[in-house]
Amino acid sequence: DQQVKQNSPSLSVQEGRISILNCDYTNSMFDYFLWYKKYPAEGPTFLISISSIKDKNEDGRFTVFLNKSAKHLSLHIVPSQPGDSAVYFCAARDDKIIFGKGTRLHILP
Amino acid sequence: ETGVTQTPRHLVMGMTNKKSLKCEQHLGHNAMYWYKQSAKKPLELMFVYSLEERVENNSVPSRFSPECPNSSHLFLHLHTLQPEDSALYLCASSQAPLGATNEKLFFGSGTQLSVL
Numbered sequence: 001d002q003q004v005k006q007n008s009p010s011l012s013v014q015e016g017r018i019s020i021l022n023c024d025y026t027n028s029m030f031d032y033f034l035w036y037k038k039y040p041a042e043g044p045t046f047l048i049s050i051s052s053i054k055d056k057n058e059d060g061r062f063t064v065f066l067n068k069s070a071k072h073l074s075l076h077i078v079p080s081q082p083g084d085s086a087v088y089f090c091a092a093r094d095d096k097i098i099f100g101k102g103t104r105l106h107i108l109p
Numbered sequence: 110e111t112g113v114t115q116t117p118r119h120l121v122m123g124m125t126n127k128k129s130l131k132c133e134q135h136l137g138h139n140a141m142y143w144y145k146q147s148a149k150k151p152l153e154l155m156f157v158y159s160l161e162e163r164v165e166n167n168s169v170p171s172r173f174s175p176e177c178p179n180s181s182h183l184f185l186h187l188h189t190l191q192p193e194d195s196a197l198y199l200c201a202s203s204q205a206p207l208g209a210t211n212e213k214l215f216f217g218s219g220t221q222l223s224v225l
Contacts, residue, residue: 010169043217045111097212
């Protein structure tokens with residue numbers, strides 16, 4: 001059973017608009033959440049993280065929101081740029097890091 | 110360049126072959142990992158090594174055999190694989206000890222494996 005779920009396999013967003021990628025989890029013991037970005041033919045690269053004691057973490061154009069009661073986190077990218085087109089993986093940690101299936105983001109010109 | 114190098118980038122092998130995947134990290138990290146990424150599936154953790162000692166074997170079949178001769182190198186030895194083992198195999202490393210709050214994984218580019 002998947003503990004980290006990304007229910008949208010793909011998302012298309014106009015350049016300059018906000019991209020919102022969603023992630024749900026089932027394990028209330030997760031204490032740390034991460035987002036990774038992956039381009040074709042490359043490994044995933046770390047993007048941003050949030051501890052379970054916070055509800056928001058911001059880094060430039062990227063903001064991650066955590067709603068513990070709903071077991072939901074989201075990644076906001078604003079404004080979206082063409083280079084943001086990639087697969088985004090949500091991940092969560094208890095004693096190891098568990099990944100979701102990923103969401104492919106397409107930024108449209 | 111993430112500081113984690115994997116070779117080969119692509120590998121095609123028959124079910125009776127024996128091959129090895131290699132990973133090298135230049136980051137001075139203490140832990141190394143093998144992950145498997147199959148189509149339309151989450152990244153699956155296979156093995157974890159911390160300070161050259163295997164600390165996790167995530168119910169991986171014995172046809173996959175890891176080796177960590179030192180903290181910078183990690184191998185995955187493959188023998189008698191099945192077509193369903195075709196996937197992207199990713200190596201990763203981390204600085205923080207397992208369980209540390211700020212643990213981040215640094216991934217290599219992966220080996221795309223096809224088993225015929």
